[in-house]
Amino acid sequence: MRHVLGTVAAAATAAACLLTATAAPAVAQDRSDRPSAPAREKGLYAPTDLVLAMGRGADATTVAVERSVTLTCAPRPSGTHPDARAACAELRAADGRFGDLARPTTDAVCTKQWAPVTVFATGLWEGRRVDWSATFANGCTLNAVLAKSAALAF
Template sequence: MRHVLGTVAAAATAAACLLTATAGTAVAQDRSDRPSVPTLEKGLYAPTDLVLAVGRGADAATITVERTVTLSCAPRPSGTHPDAAAACAELKAVDGRFGDLARTSTNAMCTKQWAPVTVFATGVWEGRRVGWSTTFANGCTRDAALAKSAALAF
C-alpha cells in the first residue's frame, strides 16, 4: 500500500511540474544534472504588424486602393514601407495613435475640390488590434497634412 501511495504522489508531483513548465514558468531544479527550464519573460516582444494604405474615396471600406505598404516594428523595423525605421520610431513616439500624425497644415495652398483620399491603417500595434482611417478632401490636403509624417507619407 505504501508503494502505491508513493507512486501516486510521485506521479502527481511530476504532472504538476509538467503543467508548470508548460505554462512558461521556470521550475526550480534541486538536481544540478538537469538543465533549468528557461523562462519566457526575457527576449519576447509584443507584435507590431501593420498594413497601411491610401486610396480614392471617402470610406476606407469602399475606396479604390492606390498604394499599400506593410510595416513591422518588432524585433526590428521591416516591411515594404519605404522608411520602416523612421515610421516605427514615429509611431512609438505617439504610442501608435495614428491620428496624432495627421496634422492640418495652415500653410498649404490647396483647392477646395472634393476628390476624397482616404488613408488607413490596420493590424496589430504592440500586441493590440488597431484600425484607423481618415479622409482628406483631396490629394493636396492629404500631402499637406502628412508632409512631416514618415509613417503615413508613403
C-alpha cells in the same frame, strides 16, 4: 538436414516476431507518451504588424486601394514601407495613435475641391488591434499631412 534448416528458419521467424512484438509497442508507446511540442515562447516584445493603404474615395471600407505597404516595428523595423525605421520611431513617439500623425499643417494652401482620398491602417500596434482611417478632401490636403509624417508617407 531438412529438419534442421526448417527448425533454424522457424527459430529465426520466431525471433523476428518476438523482436517486432517487443519493439513495436515501445515505439508506439514513445509516440503516445511524448509530450506535444512546447508552445512557442512569447517574445520580449508585443507584435507590431501593420498594413497602411490609401485610395480615392471617402470610405475606407469601399475605397479602391491604390497603394499599400506593410510595416513591422518589432523586433526591428521592416516591411515594404519606404522608411520603416522613421515610421516606427514616429509611431512609438505617438504611442501608435495615427490620428496624432494625420493633422495637416496650417501653412498648406489647397483648393476646396472635393476629391476625397482615404488613408487607413489595419493590424496590430504593440499587441493592440488597430483599425484607423482618415479621409482628406483632396490630394493636396493629404500631401500637407504627408509632408510632416514619415509613417504616413508611403
